[in-house]
Structures are given as C-alpha cells and as structure tokens.
Amino acid sequence: MSSDTLSKAAAPAPPAAADVPRIVPQRRTGQWIAAAVVLALLGLAVNSVLRNDAFQWDVVAEYFTTSSVLRGLGLTLWLTALVMALGFALGTLLAVMRLSANPVLQAVSWGYVWLFRSMPILVQLLFWFNIGALYPQILGVKTVDLFGPVTVAIIGLTLHEAAYAAEVVRGGILSVDRGQIEAAQALGLGRHRRWRKIVLPQAMRAIVPPAGNMLIGTLKGTSIVSVIAVQDLLYSVQLVYHRTYQVIPLLLVATIWYVVVTSLLSVGQHYVERHYARGTGR
Amino acid sequence: MSASAMVEVKSVRKSFGPLEVLRGIDLDVQAGEVTVVLGPSGSGKSTLLRTINHLEKVDSGWISVDGSLVGYRRSGDKLYELREREVLRQRTQIGFVFQNFNLFPHLTVLENVTEAPLSALKRPRDQVAATARRLLDRVGLADKADAYPKQLSGGQQQRVAIARALALEPKLLLFDEPTSALDPELVGEVLDVIKDLAHQGTTMIVVTHEIGFAREVADTVVFMDEGRIVERGTPAEVLDAPREERTRAFLSKVL
Numbered sequence: 001m002s003s004d005t006l007s008k009a010a011a012p013a014p015p016a017a018a019d020v021p022r023i024v025p026q027r028r029t030g031q032w033i034a035a036a037v038v039l040a041l042l043g044l045a046v047n048s049v050l051r052n053d054a055f056q057w058d059v060v061a062e063y064f065t066t067s068s069v070l071r072g073l074g075l076t077l078w079l080t081a082l083v084m085a086l087g088f089a090l091g092t093l094l095a096v097m098r099l100s101a102n103p104v105l106q107a108v109s110w111g112y113v114w115l116f117r118s119m120p121i122l123v124q125l126l127f128w129f130n131i132g133a134l135y136p137q138i139l140g141v142k143t144v145d146l147f148g149p150v151t152v153a154i155i156g157l158t159l160h161e162a163a164y165a166a167e168v169v170r171g172g173i174l175s176v177d178r179g180q181i182e183a184a185q186a187l188g189l190g191r192h193r194r195w196r197k198i199v200l201p202q203a204m205r206a207i208v209p210p211a212g213n214m215l216i217g218t219l220k221g222t223s224i225v226s227v228i229a230v231q232d233l234l235y236s237v238q239l240v241y242h243r244t245y246q247v248i249p250l251l252l253v254a255t256i257w258y259v260v261v262t263s264l265l266s267v268g269q270h271y272v273e274r275h276y277a278r279g280t281g282r
Numbered sequence: 283m284s285a286s287a288m289v290e291v292k293s294v295r296k297s298f299g300p301l302e303v304l305r306g307i308d309l310d311v312q313a314g315e316v317t318v319v320l321g322p323s324g325s326g327k328s329t330l331l332r333t334i335n336h337l338e339k340v341d342s343g344w345i346s347v348d349g350s351l352v353g354y355r356r357s358g359d360k361l362y363e364l365r366e367r368e369v370l371r372q373r374t375q376i377g378f379v380f381q382n383f384n385l386f387p388h389l390t391v392l393e394n395v396t397e398a399p400l401s402a403l404k405r406p407r408d409q410v411a412a413t414a415r416r417l418l419d420r421v422g423l424a425d426k427a428d429a430y431p432k433q434l435s436g437g438q439q440q441r442v443a444i445a446r447a448l449a450l451e452p453k454l455l456l457f458d459e460p461t462s463a464l465d466p467e468l469v470g471e472v473l474d475v476i477k478d479l480a481h482q483g484t485t486m487i488v489v490t491h492e493i494g495f496a497r498e499v500a501d502t503v504v505f506m507d508e509g510r511i512v513e514r515g516t517p518a519e520v521l522d523a524p525r526e527e528r529t530r531a532f533l534s535k536v537l
Binding site: 177179180182183184185186187188189190191193197198201202276278279280 | 335337366367370371373374376377378380382384385386387388389390397398401402403430431432446447450
C-alpha cells in the first residue's frame with residue numbers, strides 16, 4: 001500500500017538521468033587490511049594445530065566411534081532430552097504458579113527459583129548423592145539403593161533446569177499482549193483453550209531462543225555428572241585416558257562430539273523459530 | 283426498566299484503587315437500538331462498556347443482558363459470582379470489538395473468525411468455515427481469508443475483528459472506540475460496516491469520538507463525564523441542543 005503511494009507520488013516527475021550525479025561508495029581500505037590480518041592469524045593457528053603431532057589426530061580418529069564413546073554419547077543425549085523435558089514441564093508449572101492470582105502459589109514458585117538458582121549444580125549433585133545421610137530409609141527402602149548415580153543426575157539436573165526454565169517461560173508469557181487474553185475471554189474461549197491456542201503459541205516466540213540456549217547449555221552441562229561416576233560422554237573418554245594417558249586426543253573426541261550435536265541443535269532451533277514466527281511478518 | 287430492554291445497567295459503581303471511575307450508572311438499551319456513548323478521556327465510558335461483558339467486575343449494582351444478570355446469579359438479596367465457565371457462555375452472546383483490534387497474530391484471518399464458534403460453541407467445522415467466509419464477504423474481505431492480520435491495514439484488521447465478533451451471532455455488539463487506532467483515511471471503511479449493521483437492526487453500544495457517526499446512526503446518545511451519565515437523549519437533543527454546560531463544553535472542543 002505504501003509502495004503504491006510512493007510510486008504514484010514519484011511518477012509525475014521522473015528525474016532526468018543526465019542531471020543526477022552518480023553515487024560512489026566510500027573506499028574501505030582499513031576493512032580489507034583487518035580482514036587480511038585476521039585470516040593470516042587464523043591460518044597460522046590452524047596450521048599449528050594440524051602439524052603438532054602432540055594432538056595425535058590418529059588417536060582421535062581411532063576412538064571417535066568406539067562403542068564405549070558412543071554409549072557415553074547416547075547417555076549424554078537421553079539425559080539432556082529427559083532433563084529438558086522434565087525441567088520445562090516443571091518450569092512451566094512454576095511460571096503459571098508465579099503468574100497466578102494466588103499469593104501462596106506465587107511465593108512458593110518464587111522461593112523455588114530463588115533456592116535452586118542460588119545453589120551450584122555441583123553442590124546439588126553431591127547433596128542428592130549423599131541424601132542417605134539425612135534420610136537413611138525412605139518408605140522402608142534403603143536410600144542408597146534408591147538414589148543411584150543416574151537417578152541423582154536426573155533429579156539434580158532437572159531441579160536446576162526447572163528454576164531457569166520457569167523464568168524463561170514466565171518471560172515468554174509476559175511478552176504476550178494483555179489484549180490477546182481479553183479478546184479470547186470476550187469470545188468465550190475456555191481457560192485451557194486460551195492457554196493452548198492463544199497464549200502459549202505466541203509466548204513460544206520469546207521462549208524458543210533462550211530455550212535453545214538452555215538446551216545447548218544442558219547438553220554440555222550434563223558433563224558435570226562425571227563427578228558422580230555417571231558414564232556420559234565425558235566420563236567415557238576419561239575412563240579411556242585414565243588407562244592410556246592419551247588425555248588430549250580423548251578430550252578432543254568428546255569436544256568434537258559436543259560441537260557436532262550443538263551444531264545440529266542450532267540448525268533445528270532455526271526451523272522451530274521459523275515455525276513460531278508465523279504471521280509476524282519477520 | 284422496560285420489559286423489552288436488551289441491556290439494563292443499574293446503579294453500577296466501579297473503582298480502580300482509590301479512583302472511582304463509575305459513580306452510579308443507570309442505563310437501558312432497547313433491542314434493535316444503537317446507543318452511542320460520548321465523553322472525554324477518563325470519563326469511564328470504556329470501563330462501562332467492559333463491565334457489560336464482565337471484562338471488568340462491578341463493585342456494586344448490576345447489569346443484565348437480554349434478561350439475565352451478567353456475571354452473577356441472584357438468590358434473595360445477594361448476588362453470587364458465577365463460575366468462569368458460565369461467564370464465558372454469557373460472553374458468547376455479547377460481541378466485543380476492541381480499540382486495538384486484538385486479532386490473534388499467529389492465526390490467519392479465517393482462523394481468527396472461526397476460532398470462537400469452533401471452540402466455544404462446538405459447531406461443526408464445515409458450517410463454521412462457510413459462515414466465516416460469508417461474514418468476511420460482508421465486511422468486504424473475502425479475498426483476505428488466508429492472510430495473517432499483520433499483512434492487512436488497520437481498517438481491514440478492524441473489519442476482521444467485527445466479523446470475528448459476528449461469528450458468534452451475538453444478541454448485542456459492544457464497540458470500544460473502534461476507529462481511534464486508525465489512520466484518518468481508514469476510519470470511513472470501518473464506520474460503514476458498523477452503519478450497515480445498525481441499519482439491519484443489530485443492538486449495539488458504541489463508545490466513540492466520531493460525532494458525525496453518532497448524529498447519523500445513533501438512536502440514543504449518552505454523554506459521560508467523571509464516571510456519571512451527564513445527559514442522554516436523541517442525537518438532536520444531546521448534540522444540537524445540549525442542556526448541560528459540561529456537554530456544551532465537550533462538544534465545542536470536538537466539533
């Protein structure tokens with residue numbers, strides 16, 4: 001519409017080509033020099049990495065797809081997925097509690113986020129790992145049998161994740177215009193329908209980028225469970241280098257896998273964002 | 283209190299914190315009648331409109347639409363607040379058009395119009411879609427069914443919002459400054475749609491600053507100031523021969 005108006009306005013008096021001086025862009029010599037210097041430094045770095053035999057790329061290749069590494073990768077992936085799913089489920093509940101009209105629910109939600117954001121995840125894992133000191137038995141079962149390393153990892157990471165997810169989801173919900181909820185109420189849409197069809201799809205636009213950040217953070221953050229001997233990707237390579245002393249190449253194996261998975265997730269995030277950007281004209 | 287009143291508002295009061303925005307409102311609107319509410323900003327006219335479909339709860343007094351109390355159930359000398367489900371059912375009979383349209387940006391124009399009949403009235407999808415297309419045709423936007431709201435002009439968006447309100451076949455339509463957010467050249471197309479509805483005998487209450495529209499379409503004009511109804515009457519009475527000084531002062535500024 002605006003382009004119509006513009007072209008109509010411009011139409012009566014097209015400027016004669018000969019009268020109009022040509023525009024010459026500024027010469028940006030500095031930019032070219034800066035780019036050349038950076039590329040040269042990058043080349044030196046790559047060269048040194050490839051030529052330094054201490055990196056032992058042959059060892060990296062040897063262990064990259066061994067079954068113990070792949071099992072560790074598998075555990076890292078499902079642990080990440082489970083923690084994200086449970087963390088966001090609990091986080092959404094906490095966000096809705098925080099935004100409810102009930103002051104008790106608000107306070108509990110606030111207190112949860114305060115507590116679990118204050119506690120370092122490492123401290124929390126060690127705490128759950130030693131929960132038997134506080135409660136030797138739970139429902140007649142010995143606590144140490146109940147809280148194995150993997151269970152502790154799931155509980156600790158989920159509780160930590162939920163505190164952050166709660167804030168991400170709350171921010172997303174707050175980003176939805178109040179008028180959207182009023183319009184849905186005026187049309188007689190029920191509470192559940194309002195959330196599912198009107199509020200959450202719009203909140204997702206604000207939730208997806210930080211949630212993508214959290215997903216990638218969690219993927220790498222799960223490596224902390226190696227301290228309680230859960231055989232994730234990092235612990236699997238550690239087990240190997242404790243035996244063979246090939247520390248650097250095995251850390252490279254883990255690093256490359258983390259980079260590969262992170263890259264795939266970033267691509268996935270792009271498509272999820274595109275889905276939720278429907279109708280925004282961006 | 284006439285037997286055929288579509289809307290009755292009785293002694294309604296409403297405060298936001300220390301500020302009393304409605305200070306005892308009495309109003310009735312007959313079926314098929316167009317009532318235009320005028321008044322300066324902060325006079326309480328939008329709040330009054332929002333109490334009629336229970337988007338705002340009243341502090342005292344009551345409102346009824348087509349004979350049933352809005353938001354409450356009467357038992358003896360007490361009014362009990364209804365459950366949300368029952369309020370929502372009442373709202374399906376009252377169409378509301380917002381100043382800022384409040385279309386759902388992530389849904390297409392057609393989905394905006396079909397959402398409420400599908401989910402609130404549980405009508406079959408084919409029938410709802412056919413009705414929605416007919417309504418879009420009526421507001422002149424049949425070709426925009428698959429567009430998203432952001433792709434439309436403000437005037438087109440407001441016409442979609444009107445079609446969305448009509449999709450529930452309401453007994454009453456409420457318009458909250460429907461043209462105030464529009465560029466001047468787009469006001470006419472929206473007012474034309476509202477006039478068209480008025481001529482077909484739709485009962486409506488319109489809060490607006492468009493004096494020309496009030497003169498042409500209204501059966502009753504109500505002038506509000508500081509939470510009270512200052513004056514009401516036919517357009518000729520209120521607009522051309524106002525009795526109250528405050529009405530004269532307001533009209534002299536906007537005309």
